[in-house]
Amino acid sequence: MPNIRLLSTDFDGTLIGFDSDGRCSTEFALAIREYHAGGGLWAINTGRSVEHAVQGLRRFDPPVMPDFLLTCEREVYRRLADGQWEAHGHWNETCRQRHEELYSLAEELYTLIAARAEKIGGIEMIWEEGRLVGFVTRTEELMETFLKEVDLLSADFVDFSYQRNTVYLRFCHRDYHKGSALGELCRLEGMDPARVLAAGDHYNDIPMLDGRHARHTACPANAIEAVKHRVRLSGGYVADRNYADGIADALAFFERKEAEGFRTTASVGNVM
Ligand SMILES: [Mg+2]
Structure with a gap:
């Protein structure tokens, strides 16, 4: 072992x-x-x-x-014997519920972020099922600049956070x-x-x-x-x-x- x-x-x-x-x-x-x-x-x-x-x-x-x-x-899956993937425990369900709650509480923030991104340009917003879930910037430099604005806008939303990977960013609940x-x-x-x-x-x-x-x-x-x-x-x-x-x-x-x-x-x- x-x-x-x-x-x-x-x-x-x-x-x-x-x-x-x-x-x-x-x-x-x-x-x-x-x-x-x-x-x-x-x-x-x-x-x-x-x-x-x-x-x-x-x-x-x-x-x-x-x-x-x-x-x-954020989500956890395990592989079954037939090679398919299934949710491992109740984590994913709870995770989705908490993100629903966050979206309801912080809807105004997402609107502000989208408006600011449109004004700056070079930022593509990502929407899923009618909701803003993240964005992609044209360059990493633009990501750095825009993130400073996102940090200022989101300062009062304590559960709001994000995960960044190069020019990609996904909004999330801070616990996930x-x-x-x-x-x-x-x-x-x-x-x-x-x-x-x-x-x-x-x-x-x-x-x-x-x-x-x-x-x-x-x-x-x-x-x-x-x-x-x-x-x-x-x-x-x-x-x-x-x-x-x-x-x-x-x-x-x-x-x-x-x-x-x-x-x-x-x-x-x-x-x-
Ligand atoms: Mg990586």
């Missing part, structure tokens, strides 16, 4: 590059096959919807499929993000955070990289500086290689580290 029992990886920017062919790297394939064969569980923790995550996985074509999909930076979704998965699976490794590359990964839900953290070399900083603060591993190869290195690093820790503990125990 591997020392890491649950691996929570982001997908875009962590396992695949934005300009890559989307295929699984040879080294990650070897690493995940060995890890999974030893009994380790794997969750993809992504901003994608289930449908888009499945599409991405089909192209990625890993030697083993993930056991869990944590989607839209990759970290709390991972926490719920650990609760459902009876998983000790000391046996969990989380890896990501961008702002929306930071909530799962603070050491709370995953005691072990990592990022590939291509991660943004804010993520590298967060990973270092939580005593994690910043890889020297990009994307999936960096995550394969992280997995090997923590397996080695844990094994050495156990050996040290065992020898101290023997002396005593």
Whole structure:
């Protein structure tokens, strides 16, 4: 049994590059096959919807499929024996209810954000079922500028938050993000955070990289500086290689580290 029992990886920017062919790297394939064969569980923790995550996985074509999909930076699914995905517990339902409540309470804020975006230009608002759920900016610089305005507009709405990934942004309730979704998965699976490794590359990964839900953290070399900083603060591993190869290195690093820790503990125990 591997020392890491649950691996929570982001997908875009962590396992695949934005300009890559989307295929699984040879080294990650070897690493995940060995890890999974030893009994380790794997969750993809992504901003994608289930449908888009499945599409991405089909192209990625890993030697083993993930056991869990944590989607839209908030929902938790598990894989059934027939390969289909089902909601894991009641989390997704509660999550949707709380977002409904937030939308009702903060409707005025969404209207203000949409109006401001239209005035600035270069910002595409994303609507789902008649509701504003996020936006995409033309450049990352424009995202930085517009976010300052969003922060000012939303200052009085305490439950309002957002998840950002490059030029994409999704509004959310402050209690729902990759970290709390991972926490719920650990609760459902009876998983000790000391046996969990989380890896990501961008702002929306930071909530799962603070050491709370995953005691072990990592990022590939291509991660943004804010993520590298967060990973270092939580005593994690910043890889020297990009994307999936960096995550394969992280997995090997923590397996080695844990094994050495156990050996040290065992020898101290023997002396005593
Ligand atoms: Mg990413």
